[in-house]
């Protein structure tokens with residue numbers, strides 16, 4: 001038999017062994033309070049065995065802004081990669097936050113080491129294009145270059161092949177979906193809820209719903225009225241807890 005088949009490429013599905021091990025220890029009340037929470041986040045329920053597989057069309061990846069589930073969980077996604085706050089690495093590690101990072105090469109620039117650190121404490125890496133363009137303004141080839149190009153960069157940097165893709169500004173067309181499929185993307189991830197400086201903003205019905213995907217950005221004090229990335233994240237987590245929700249790992253559901 002042929003021994004020449006290349007090994008299967010690892011995909012960014014879970015946070016890796018570090019995160020799984022860490023998740024076995026509950027976060028203490030003292031740790032939660034140190035990060036400005038009144039109590040630790042509730043442990044998420046066991047994720048479903050079956051993943052969403054509703055395709056957008058023949059052979060095209062599904063486009064999701066919310067994951068169908070009855071679990072009172074929401075998913076944290078952080079975009080672009082501008083702010084690189086070492087305190088955020090500590091926060092993700094200590095609170096065991098399941099964070100999905102949608103990275104843009106041009107924004108991350110020379111800062112990939114920081115995101116490798118975040119990955120080592122349990123955050124996952126996904127694709128947000130090379131240059132953050134308005135994709136519907138590009139040809140199919142242009143879009144493919146943006147998406148496949150970032151797949152290659154992330155493979156080179158982290159040795160993984162992302163399965164999830166988020167189009168910049170949430171804007172896409174049929175060519176985006178075709179190109180994403182061509183680049184090995186299995187789902188296009190939008191959001192229904194976005195974190196502003198102080199509060200959550202909802203598209204449509206107000207209030208969190210089970211399976212909502214929450215958009216946040218790697219932003220710092222200059223863009224957050226003086227608040228740090230960790231302070232903004234604390235506010236977000238408090239709003240989530242106040243509505244009786246906890247956070248789960250997007251890649252476990254999608």
Ligand SMILES: [Zn+2]
Nearest residue numbers: 079080168169
């Ligand atoms: Zn973006």
